[in-house]
Every structure is written in C-alpha cells, then in structure tokens.
Amino acid sequence: MKKDFLCVLSLLAVLSACHENTLSLNLDDVSSCSASNLSSSSRSLLNRNSSSSWTPVGNSEDPGFACSESTKKLGLFIDSRDGHVYRTVTIGNQVWMAENLVYKNYNHEDPYAYSWIEAIDSVATGCHSGELFVYDGIAFGNCPIARPAQGLCPDGWHLPTADDLQALVDFAGGPKYAGKYLKSTMGWEGVGNGVDCFGFDLMPSTKDGFVEILSSDVRSYGDVITLVMSKYNAHAEFSTSMKEYAFGNVVRCIQGEGKKGLDLQIHRAENTYTGTFDSLIDARDGHVYKTVDIGGWVWMAENLAYGSKETYTYEEMIDAPVTGCYLDSLIWGDDYGMWNSCSAELPIQGICPDGWHVPSSYEWNVLSAFVNGLDNADDFAKGAFTGQMLKSTSGWPSGKNGLDAYGFGAKPANGEDEVRFWSSTDSPTKWDWFGNIYMVIGADSAGLEVYEINRYNNSGYPVRCLKDGENQQPSPYIYSSVGCDKPTPYSGAYGLVTDERDGNVYRTVNIDGTVWFVDNLKYDVPGGLTFCNCGDTTSCDAWGRLYPWTEAKVACPAGWRLPILEEAQHLVAFTRQTHYDLGGCNYDGDLLRATEGWKYEQGNNMLGFGAVPAGLKYFELDGFSTVTEEYCNKWPWEVNGGGGRASFWLYSDTLKRRPDALFLDESSKPIDLSSASDVKTAYSIRCVKE
Known part of the structure; x- marks a missing residue:
C-alpha cells in the first residue's frame, strides 16, 4: 500500500514538472488601442462585459444524499512550486482542492487564511490594497483582473468565480443544505459538524465558527464576494466585504487554466464628435434641447433650462413635492444635515421631462467608463480622460478646453473652471452628513465626488437629463441565500x-x-x-x-x-x-x-x-x-x-x-x-x- 502511494506521488511529480512555466501578464502585455473618429454607436453601454452571470438556486427540501465513501471521488495533486501535496475531489463536473491552499501564506497565526489582496496575487495584477488601481490615466475602484483569475493557485488551477461557487452549492443541496454536505465531520463547535458527503472536508477558519471561501469576483465598488458557512446552520450563503477588509479567508482552488495580470481593453476616441444630434421638446414649456446617443444611452447635450433657470437646488432637482425628499425631513435632531437617505426609488425623474430622469451615480459612472474607452468597467472610479472627452471645445480657461469626443458639450459658468452636475444618488459625507454624489468635471480632471448639502450649503447646480431605457440601473447582486425557518410556539397536547x-x-x-x-x-x-x-x-x-x-x-x-x-x-x-x-x-x-x-x-x-x-x-x-x-x-x-x-x-x-x-x-x-x-x-x- 505504501509503495503504491509513493508511485502515485512520483507520477504526479513528473506531471507537475511539465507545467512549471507560469503564465504571467504584465502591464506592457496589455494592448491599448485607440480608434480614430470612433463613433458612439460602434460600442454600446448596454452590452458591457460582466464577470459573472450567476443566479440564485434555492432548495427548500433536504436532498438527503446517500453519503458514503463511494460518493467521494478523490485524487492527489502536487504543487510544483513548493512540493505541497493536496487532496482533490470531483463534485459534479468540477474538480476542487479538498484542502485549503497554503502557498505563500503570510498569516503566521493561521496558515490557511488569506486576504483577497494576497489571494489575487497583487504582485502580478497590481491590485494593491488601499489605493485606486491606475492604468493609462484611468483610476479604478476595482482592479480589472484577468478572468478566470489564477491568483495564487498553481498552474492548471484558478481562484473560483462566484459562478463556480454557486455551481458547487447547487450540486451539494442548495443554499439551505449545502453546508451540511460540504462541511467536515469534525472541528465545528456544538452541532455544527457536517457529513462531508463528497470529501470537500471544509473546516472552520479563525472567524469564530465560520469559514469564508474567497472568490475572484469583486463587485459594487470593491466588495469581494465570499461563500460563508457557519457552526449555526447548514446554510451556504454568499456575502461581501470591501477588499481591504477581506482577510482571514480560505482559498480553495478549482481545476482549470487561470490567467494572471489584467483583463482590459481600451477603445478611446481621438477627435471631436462629428455625428448627429437629435432633439427633445419639453412639453411643459416648449423648450427644445439637443440630445446625443452615447453608447446606446441618450443624453441631453445641453443643460436643463426648465423654469428659465440654469441651476437647481437639491429639493428642486429631486422634485421634493413628489418624492418627499425635503432637506428638513432628512435631519436628525438639532444636527441639521446629518445623514438620512432619501427613500425615493431609482430612477428618479426629478425635475426632468416625462420619459427622462436625473442620472444616478451608477449611470454617471458607466458613462465615464465608456468615454474613457472601457467596455467592462461597471466598477470604474474616475479617469483623467473623462473631462477631456466630455468637455466642450470652448468656454474653459485658457488651455483647458476639451475634445468633446461624444457631443456632450460640458461647459462651466462664466469665470469658473469646473462644472458640477447633480445625480439622483445621495451619500453620507465624511462626517456622516447628508450629501449628494456629483459628477464633477474640472479643468484638469473629472469624476464622482461627494459633497455635503444643508440649508447653508444648498447651492444650485446644473442638471443633465438621461432618457429612460432598459438596463440603465445595475443588476441587483442577488446571492444564493436562505432565511431561517420561523419557529412556531408549541401546539401539542400537555x-x-x-x-x-x-x-x-x-x-x-x-x-x-x-x-x-x-x-x-x-x-x-x-x-x-x-x-x-x-x-x-x-x-x-x-x-x-x-x-x-x-x-x-x-x-x-x-x-x-x-x-x-x-x-x-x-x-x-x-x-x-x-x-x-x-x-x-x-x-x-x-x-x-x-x-x-x-x-x-x-x-x-x-x-x-x-x-x-x-x-x-x-x-x-x-x-x-x-x-x-x-x-x-x-x-x-x-x-x-x-x-x-x-x-x-x-x-x-x-x-x-x-x-x-x-x-x-x-x-x-x-x-x-x-x-x-x-x-x-x-x-x-x-x-x-x-
């Protein structure tokens, strides 16, 4: 028996040696292409790439797997980088490591605990903690890692995506029961042990009776998606945390070639917009506005002028009589302006004409990504080129005029060097006061900024309306999860x-x-x-x-x-x-x-x-x-x-x-x-x- 085991190890070592070359992709390896006179219709905001398309699957009844040693399809794998031998397991059509990764672990207290920054291999991707990732003048809230991301996994393996983890949960009984069949038969406190039906052998980590498996997916402005199981139930549920705080998690690699480096293409316009404009007649006052199609979304190409005004206060912009979003209703006690969000649902028409609405911060974000030449950047933060692409070719301080590559024509008021557009998205400010996420286009840069609003600082700012349409709000991030069954009082006989x-x-x-x-x-x-x-x-x-x-x-x-x-x-x-x-x-x-x-x-x-x-x-x-x-x-x-x-x-x-x-x-x-x-x-x- 021992001789056979050593033979298997020897064979695995030979096979592993054949894959010692690590695929790496540096910044220089990523091509940046520009398109002269790129028309706004050649790329679409409505067809942006998404790193994951998984949907929740819930099981209401325990599938009752007949678990035995015969249900475990086990194997062995040697990591050629350090010689570590891992057990592997086949679950459905996936092959997983049946042990937590230990390669290059920096946590001396727990050899299985990684931060997302470590797991994603920040040295190769440039996704360092605590700073925006900057590439070709574009600053990202999330790092555009290659998909599927190899991260710290060995060659031939990669970090699981949320889709991979969802498929695992679905096969193992659904979110209500997958923990029972994936957790180890020992090591969990109290009644928390599982039956380990498939040999996945998942143990709790340092998180006090919990374990979180890292995925490579990062969404919603830096939220890392993890799969969580606990000692308290048999559930397997998804959770998120900011990547800077996603530490103490385990890595379970899944078989399949992964990539290192970036997953990024840039298609940036280089000339002033020469396309056509359409028009909008505001039925309320007959005012005619130029409109322009930018990537499939139709924007006003000039500022709203309803009521013969050029700027609007928060309550005017949000249409407070309709939405109920008065500043006086958003205060706490004597601390006027303390954070309390407006409850109006997006999209908010606000002061815009029928069929149009005040853009949300998400919509401004996607527009910014698009004019920077990015197709897959829902998580875009801001870019040095945003202003250049959206600013008009005149009206700015000397030497600061823009290219106006998409016909947006943003222009400041006379004598000013920035223009601040309203969004319909509220946000707490640094000191937890009520604020708005503005699209700020300055002489040298552009991006989303949060500023406080109160009765002393409720200045008027211009509005650019966006035409109503499908897919203009982010898809809700719905994770496979299950609530608790409601306990009912005893109704039996005494x-x-x-x-x-x-x-x-x-x-x-x-x-x-x-x-x-x-x-x-x-x-x-x-x-x-x-x-x-x-x-x-x-x-x-x-x-x-x-x-x-x-x-x-x-x-x-x-x-x-x-x-x-x-x-x-x-x-x-x-x-x-x-x-x-x-x-x-x-x-x-x-x-x-x-x-x-x-x-x-x-x-x-x-x-x-x-x-x-x-x-x-x-x-x-x-x-x-x-x-x-x-x-x-x-x-x-x-x-x-x-x-x-x-x-x-x-x-x-x-x-x-x-x-x-x-x-x-x-x-x-x-x-x-x-x-x-x-x-x-x-x-x-x-x-x-x-």
Missing part, C-alpha cells in the same frame, strides 16, 4: 399531573423522550425554607417557588424527581440541534422560553418547555437559621441585579463538591449548564418523571 400533597396541578411535556414539568414547582416544603419567586411579585405561586438545595432534594412529588445533569445536557443538545435545523437565527434559548413574561425579548416556546423568568435568590441566615437578608438576581455586594432569568436545580450525587443548575436568560449566552452553590442560594424546580 399532560397533567396532580400533586396529592397540596392539590396543585402541573402541565407536563415530553421533549425527545424525557417528560418534564412545564410549570415551576409550587410545593411549600413543611418545616423547610422556600421563597416566593423574583419574577412575579403578584403571587407567590404564580411562577412557582425558589428552593435552597436542602429543600430541593426532597421537593418533587412521588413518581417524579430532580433532573440529572445528563438529562439537562440532552435537553440542551436537542434544543441546539433544533435551533441549527431552523437556520440558527434566534438564540437557542428562545425555543425553551415562554412566549410572555420576559422583560425584553419573549421566547417562542417551540419545544413546550415554557421557561419563565422566576429568577434566583441569594439569602443570609443568622445563627438560628432565620433569614436576615434576601437578594433577588444579585449578590449582596452588587449594586444592580441582572435581568430576567430562569434557573433550575439539577440532581447531583454526594461525590460532587457542588450541585449543578440549568440557567436561561435573554443575553447572548441564553443556555448555560454550570455548577451552583449549595448554600445561600435558591432556584426553581422542574421535576422529571421517574
């Missing part, structure tokens, strides 16, 4: 038992094989010490009594007893499994807490346990066993007590130093099993059937 000692009747419920009291015990032990509960002061018996340990041991009626630690552990495990199966959105303790009586957050009582916040009591005794002090939900030295809680005694044998207790509250740790003091403390009792 049993009833009468305590012959005092006639009190208690409800009972069977929870996965153990029959529990649903009500706290109320029996007043003769000659013993008991207390009224701390949660409902209107009745000593409403939520049962609190018992010191001595009385608790003998308090349950005949045929019933205190639960033992193992029974409480089983209750907690069953609750957490139910919580996991529901999707992990609520605290697991919610399933045990009653639907009323809690101060801040009611439970859903799905399991019928019905815990109420009866509290716990600490007390002091004198030498005659007389209670001298009582403290509900706090120690004597504490100034303030804790919030609502429920506490229940568990039976412990005499070999233990202290008994145990089950605690529930409304905090982030809603279920707790721990040792309890057997002196000066009193808890509730839930008896179990013998």
Whole structure:
C-alpha cells in the first residue's frame, strides 16, 4: 500500500514538472488601442462585459444524499512550486482542492487564511490594497483582473468565480443544505459538524465558527464576494466585504487554466464628435434641447433650462413635492444635515421631462467608463480622460478646453473652471452628513465626488437629463441565500399531573423522550425554607417557588424527581440541534422560553418547555437559621441585579463538591449548564418523571 502511494506521488511529480512555466501578464502585455473618429454607436453601454452571470438556486427540501465513501471521488495533486501535496475531489463536473491552499501564506497565526489582496496575487495584477488601481490615466475602484483569475493557485488551477461557487452549492443541496454536505465531520463547535458527503472536508477558519471561501469576483465598488458557512446552520450563503477588509479567508482552488495580470481593453476616441444630434421638446414649456446617443444611452447635450433657470437646488432637482425628499425631513435632531437617505426609488425623474430622469451615480459612472474607452468597467472610479472627452471645445480657461469626443458639450459658468452636475444618488459625507454624489468635471480632471448639502450649503447646480431605457440601473447582486425557518410556539397536547400533597396541578411535556414539568414547582416544603419567586411579585405561586438545595432534594412529588445533569445536557443538545435545523437565527434559548413574561425579548416556546423568568435568590441566615437578608438576581455586594432569568436545580450525587443548575436568560449566552452553590442560594424546580 505504501509503495503504491509513493508511485502515485512520483507520477504526479513528473506531471507537475511539465507545467512549471507560469503564465504571467504584465502591464506592457496589455494592448491599448485607440480608434480614430470612433463613433458612439460602434460600442454600446448596454452590452458591457460582466464577470459573472450567476443566479440564485434555492432548495427548500433536504436532498438527503446517500453519503458514503463511494460518493467521494478523490485524487492527489502536487504543487510544483513548493512540493505541497493536496487532496482533490470531483463534485459534479468540477474538480476542487479538498484542502485549503497554503502557498505563500503570510498569516503566521493561521496558515490557511488569506486576504483577497494576497489571494489575487497583487504582485502580478497590481491590485494593491488601499489605493485606486491606475492604468493609462484611468483610476479604478476595482482592479480589472484577468478572468478566470489564477491568483495564487498553481498552474492548471484558478481562484473560483462566484459562478463556480454557486455551481458547487447547487450540486451539494442548495443554499439551505449545502453546508451540511460540504462541511467536515469534525472541528465545528456544538452541532455544527457536517457529513462531508463528497470529501470537500471544509473546516472552520479563525472567524469564530465560520469559514469564508474567497472568490475572484469583486463587485459594487470593491466588495469581494465570499461563500460563508457557519457552526449555526447548514446554510451556504454568499456575502461581501470591501477588499481591504477581506482577510482571514480560505482559498480553495478549482481545476482549470487561470490567467494572471489584467483583463482590459481600451477603445478611446481621438477627435471631436462629428455625428448627429437629435432633439427633445419639453412639453411643459416648449423648450427644445439637443440630445446625443452615447453608447446606446441618450443624453441631453445641453443643460436643463426648465423654469428659465440654469441651476437647481437639491429639493428642486429631486422634485421634493413628489418624492418627499425635503432637506428638513432628512435631519436628525438639532444636527441639521446629518445623514438620512432619501427613500425615493431609482430612477428618479426629478425635475426632468416625462420619459427622462436625473442620472444616478451608477449611470454617471458607466458613462465615464465608456468615454474613457472601457467596455467592462461597471466598477470604474474616475479617469483623467473623462473631462477631456466630455468637455466642450470652448468656454474653459485658457488651455483647458476639451475634445468633446461624444457631443456632450460640458461647459462651466462664466469665470469658473469646473462644472458640477447633480445625480439622483445621495451619500453620507465624511462626517456622516447628508450629501449628494456629483459628477464633477474640472479643468484638469473629472469624476464622482461627494459633497455635503444643508440649508447653508444648498447651492444650485446644473442638471443633465438621461432618457429612460432598459438596463440603465445595475443588476441587483442577488446571492444564493436562505432565511431561517420561523419557529412556531408549541401546539401539542400537555399532560397533567396532580400533586396529592397540596392539590396543585402541573402541565407536563415530553421533549425527545424525557417528560418534564412545564410549570415551576409550587410545593411549600413543611418545616423547610422556600421563597416566593423574583419574577412575579403578584403571587407567590404564580411562577412557582425558589428552593435552597436542602429543600430541593426532597421537593418533587412521588413518581417524579430532580433532573440529572445528563438529562439537562440532552435537553440542551436537542434544543441546539433544533435551533441549527431552523437556520440558527434566534438564540437557542428562545425555543425553551415562554412566549410572555420576559422583560425584553419573549421566547417562542417551540419545544413546550415554557421557561419563565422566576429568577434566583441569594439569602443570609443568622445563627438560628432565620433569614436576615434576601437578594433577588444579585449578590449582596452588587449594586444592580441582572435581568430576567430562569434557573433550575439539577440532581447531583454526594461525590460532587457542588450541585449543578440549568440557567436561561435573554443575553447572548441564553443556555448555560454550570455548577451552583449549595448554600445561600435558591432556584426553581422542574421535576422529571421517574
């Protein structure tokens, strides 16, 4: 067996040696072509390349794969760069590394954790962190990496795209159940382990019970797309984070040749526009405007002049009487101008004529990319050529006139060296004040800028309207995801038992094989010490009594007893499994807490346990066993007590130093099993059937 394994390794080493040459593509390798007298109709804004076209697929039912060793199609691969041997696995028609990449890892605390900057191989792509990527005078919000991106993956492999990860999720049971079949059978906290049906063997990373697999896709102004799985449920869901903060993630390479370097072509016009203009008659006042088709989008080729005005305030531009976007409605308290977005949906017609609208920042962005000569730059930031292409050939300060290559004809007011056009997109400013994303065309540069708007700074700016049309807003980034199933309150039947000692009747419920009291015990032990509960002061018996340990041991009626630690552990495990199966959105303790009586957050009582916040009591005794002090939900030295809680005694044998207790509250740790003091403390009792 060992000999066969070594033979396989030797063969893999020979095969890997045949692929040692790494494909690299430097800036000089990317051609920049310009087109003389390039007409605006020869390229289209409406057919921009997209790095991914995947759509969500959701499974509502567990496919119930018959998982066994025979379902795992495993292999081996040697990375010729460092000799590391990786297990591989075939899942559907994809071949994945069955282990996390470790090549060139810079994180010494976790050898599997990469930032997106590292994974994409920023040295080869130029996609460094914290700065805009600049190429041929164009500054990008996102780096235009080659697709599919090899990144740090070995030759013959590449970083997965969002499409690749989506296909993996779909094959493995859909977003609701893929985590179950892809996660490892060990290493996850609590009930979070998977069944590893295909050999993908995904372990949690350093992110406290989560793992995020990096994709090469970056969208929405620098958001890196990752696939997330957690200890809380079986879901496999997509998430995003800014690339500068996308660190601590794992890389799983997928088989298939990848590329390094850039994926960029430039088709830039070099001459002033000589094409035709159309016209628009504003039905409101009869004003006639020139219009021009730029890449399939029709723009006004001159500024709006409705109402005989040249500039408009924010409320005029946004048409506040229609949209309700008054500055006075966007303030918080006395801090006039603090950020609070206008809720009007895009596209916003605003002050534009019917059939036209105020451009969004996205539409300005795409126009900027287009006139810079880019076909695939939804994530474009700004370029040195934007102004040159959009500025008029006259009217600017000496030496600053533009080429006006597309007939847009942007011109400043007399004596000024920039023009600032409104967008319909609001944005918080640096200090979280209300602002707008303007298209600013200056004497030397052009791009989108955010400026504050308030009652003291609500200057008028020109408007350029854009004709309504299809595909003018970005496609929503819909990731395959699934919400939690809504827990429903217990609707089953309760049993009833009468305590012959005092006639009190208690409800009972069977929870996965153990029959529990649903009500706290109320029996007043003769000659013993008991207390009224701390949660409902209107009745000593409403939520049962609190018992010191001595009385608790003998308090349950005949045929019933205190639960033992193992029974409480089983209750907690069953609750957490139910919580996991529901999707992990609520605290697991919610399933045990009653639907009323809690101060801040009611439970859903799905399991019928019905815990109420009866509290716990600490007390002091004198030498005659007389209670001298009582403290509900706090120690004597504490100034303030804790919030609502429920506490229940568990039976412990005499070999233990202290008994145990089950605690529930409304905090982030809603279920707790721990040792309890057997002196000066009193808890509730839930008896179990013998």
